[in-house]
Amino acid sequence: MINEIVVKSVLNKHKKRDNWFLENYTLNPYSGCSFKCIYCYIQGSKYGGDNSNNLSIKVNAPEILVKQLKRRALKREYGIIVVGSSTDPYLDIEEKLCLTRELLQIIYRFKFPVHVITKSNLILRDLDILMKINSNANLPVDLKTKLNRGVIVSFSFSTIDEMLAKIFEPDAPSPMERLETILKLKEEGFLVGVNLMPVLPFLSDSEENLDKMIKLMKYYEVDFVLMGGLTLFGDKSTDCKVRYFEILEKYFPEILEKTKNLFQNSFAPPRHYQMALSKRFERVCKKYCIKSSII
Numbered sequence: 348m349i350n351e352i353v354v355k356s357v358l359n360k361h362k363k364r365d366n367w368f369l370e371n372y373t374l375n376p377y378s379g380c381s382f383k384c385i386y387c388y389i390q391g392s393k394y395g396g397d398n399s400n401n402l403s404i405k406v407n408a409p410e411i412l413v414k415q416l417k418r419r420a421l422k423r424e425y426g427i428i429v430v431g432s433s434t435d436p437y438l439d440i441e442e443k444l445c446l447t448r449e450l451l452q453i454i455y456r457f458k459f460p461v462h463v464i465t466k467s468n469l470i471l472r473d474l475d476i477l478m479k480i481n482s483n484a485n486l487p488v489d490l491k492t493k494l495n496r497g498v499i500v501s502f503s504f505s506t507i508d509e510m511l512a513k514i515f516e517p518d519a520p521s522p523m524e525r526l527e528t529i530l531k532l533k534e535e536g537f538l539v540g541v542n543l544m545p546v547l548p549f550l551s552d553s554e555e556n557l558d559k560m561i562k563l564m565k566y567y568e569v570d571f572v573l574m575g576g577l578t579l580f581g582d583k584s585t586d587c588k589v590r591y592f593e594i595l596e597k598y599f600p601e602i603l604e605k606t607k608n609l610f611q612n613s614f615a616p617p618r619h620y621q622m623a624l625s626k627r628f629e630r631v632c633k634k635y636c637i638k639s640s641i642i
């Protein structure tokens with residue numbers, strides 16, 4: 348079901364810049380996400396209700412964004428806007444609606460920089476406007492020399508295995524489609540990275556798996572790779588923790604118990620797991636001389 352909603356605000360400002368994605372602002376054209384990744388916590392009760400089958404279009408987003416960016420631009424509060432922090436800005440419906448495209452045009456008009464996070468090749472439709480943002484945006488002073496451009500694009504992967512992706516990201520474009528899109532964006536001169544998020548315990552988190560993924564990213568000449576572990580929330584049938592364990596039971600029963608053990612005390616695995624994962628990741632990044640941060 349697709350709803351239309353009217354919002355009071357569409358641009359959210361952080362108190363301080365995010366160290367990972369470098370954004371001061373986030374912007375989501377849609378509420379909910381039709382890619383339906385099993386591990387995604389926006390679908391369940393973490394965000395205050397079951398919106399697993401609801402995708403909402405923020406119909407007045409362009410009008411509100413003009414007002415909000417005008418105010419920020421007047422005060423020269425320039426900062427990177429992450430487009431797609433809790434939805435994918437290039438869902439299938441975007442092809443017809445062009446809502447993300449309209450918002451990018453407004454961002455260009457007010458000269459703000461963007462970091463677009465997506466899993467979709469539909470981003471290629473907006474190359475024209477992204478190029479204009481890339482060369483015209485006003486960056487925060489301290490990022491000017493480090494970035495020297497107005498657009499960052501990153502693609503999220505939990506795996507590069509097509510079969511695993513079909514199970515865990517059933518309605519998202521395939522890993523291969525994402526890689527081909529990366530190639531095209533790189534050919535156009537964009538700064539393009541990969542978010543290995545979330546790395547799936549016992550499925551894509553081994554050193555061998557990380558090695559395969561990062562080696563491939565190097566081959567596709569990505570500029571950076573960021574990594575994040577799995578988090579699982581909730582105990583209702585639509586919550587990602589419940590749905591994730593159901594999928595493991597169906598397809599990977601042999602790792603169900605050990606995965607449950609990782610999440611028995613918290614929404615995230617224990618510190619020793621996270622530290623070991625980070626070390627493996629950093630080792631592999633070093634091996635392939637690939638940056639594990641944007642700047």
Ligand code: SF4
Nearest residue numbers: 380382383384387434
């Ligand atoms: S694409 Fe992102 S926002 Fe959409 S369901 Fe997957 S993880 Fe969630």
